[in-house]
Amino acid sequence: MMKFIKKFYLVIIFIFLYAPMVTLIVFSFNNTKSRAKWGGFTFKWYAGLFNDSSIIQALINTLTIALLSSLIATLIGTIAALAMNNMKKLSKNILMGVTNIPMLNAEIVTGISLMLLFIFFKYRFGYVTILLAHITFNIPYVILSVAPRLKTLNPNIYEAALDLGANPFKAFFKVVFPDIMPGILSGFLMCFTMSIDDFIITHFTKGAGVDTLSTKIYAQVKKGIDPKMYALSTLIFVTVLVLLILVNYTPNKEKQRKPKGEKAK
Amino acid sequence: MKNKYIKFLSAPYIIWALIFIIVPLLMVFYYGFTDKSGAFTISNITAIATHEHSKALWLALYLSLISTAICILLAYPLAMILSHIGENAGANKDKYMVFIFILPMWMNFLLRTIAWQTLLENDGVINSFLNLLHLPALRIINTPAAIVFGMVYNFLPFMVLPLVNALNKIDINVINAARDLGANSVQTFLRIILPLSLPGLISGITMVFIPSLTTFIVSDLLGGSKILLIGNVIEQEFTQYSNWNLGSGLSIVLMIFIIVSIVLSTIFDKDMEGTAI
Secondary structure (H helix, E strand, O other): OHHHHHHHHHHHHHHHHHHHHHHHHHHHOEOOOOOOOOOOEOOHHHHHHOOOHHHHHHHHHHHHHHHHHHHHHHHHHHHHHHHHHOOOHHHHHHHHHHHHHHHHOOHHHHHHHHHHHHHHOOOOOOHHHHHHHHHHHHHHHHHHHHHHHHHOOOHHHHHHHHHOOOOHHHHHHHHHHHHHHHHHHHHHHHHHHHHHHOOHHHHHHOOOOOOOHHHHHHHHOOOOOOHHHHHHHHHHHHHHHHHHHHHHHOOHHHHHHOOHHHHHO | OOOOOHHHHHHHHHHHHHHHHHHHHHHHHHHHOEOOOOOEOOHHHHHHHOHHHHHHHHHHHHHHHHHHHHHHHHHHHHHHHHOOOOOOOOOHHHHHHHHHHHHHHHOOHHHHHHHHHHHHOOOOHHHHHHHHOOOOOOOOOOOHHHHHHHHHHHHHHHHHHHHHHHHHHOOHHHHHHHHHOOOOHHHHHHHHHHHHOHHHHHHHHHHHHHHHHHOOHHHHHHOOOOOOOHHHHHHHHHHOOOOHHHHHHHHHHHHHHHHHHHHHHHHHOOOHHHHOO
């Protein structure tokens, strides 16, 4: 009985979370622009998608900003986490506190604070300002996912590598790096996901003429969403779904390599 | 891995944090405490007392408290099922977590909220369904109730994830010991599980409360843009009226609420590294 209630509850939550996805997928095949009526089945939004240069441009912006900001944030964040692991408690705590600011502060405040920074220094709003903002809110995800891994690292194996004649550089890449790799990887994936899904901070740091998918959708809210957007997000959703299923259901060999720490994500 | 030079590797991040975290926050204070000509003033802060602004702030506080409470009620049972405390523990749970919470993030969050707009409409899918079952129709679109609904939908994962983390940290033997010593499940929950998962609960509360309090999207899309929350007011000052001073002043007021909730959370949760995500 208890088991049934648990299953039932999971199903309810699942429906709650996935009802909008199903709705959007249905919209993407709807032959009318209206969201209220079903006008028959069509593939025309999918076909039209690849001829719509402004949507493709927004997609490219979204993906390149996500990729670049995640890569840079992973690099800066990992190095910072390594350094913080070797700091005195006070300076470590201060830096950790600063790291928590973008995590805990309201996105709207982070957004406007960066907007004011660019206004104050008369920096032109555009692609670069979005990228800088995304790196800024991504770095904490990396630090918070690498730092716990470093904490549980056995310092003796690094020393052992040094004693056995490895130089610090080699010792790091052969011994420490493989151990923290899962943390780095999950930090990177978190960054990428957050960057793709971000609207609020992009909204305040973008310039005229530069759009990501989120800001493009927001601009369309008042005059009606272009159904090609539904088609595009359905494609993205299905791609990620397939990737997730592949990663999660490949047999044991893969699973052993999969970090335990990732369950938190 | 002790090496006294390694700590200098933090230089790039420290510089980055100074330029893009600390200085921007100082900018908010600079603009918040000056007027258009750059002279010192507190009128941007006291502007919160005007009827229009204070109404938006109280409504935001009220709705975000309600949605935080609903999130706790929904998330606790869910986290119990998904954490190792649930009896049928196994590798499958990690998969559930990914599918339930990470996957939806790949469908744009504006589109997800717009989808709810359609579903909740007075002649929308949900009401047609209720009609079929001869149940009374939901008239919640463009009301504060719809905003609460959207907040719960968007921010529920931020309650569940820290809760699951905290519950996973509980030694299952402690729970078994309580049961052996004769505690029933209610007692075990109140005396053992709840206190031990409190850090997760507290960080979940801040992670739901703060985005709910400050949102302008959910109220924009589901509240029919007639109901203004404090987030909407600030957003309009920045993007429509270009009144950065007033916008910053109101943000400072908003930050006071954020800081209070963060301080409250650090009192309960000293080890923030573990449960922040």
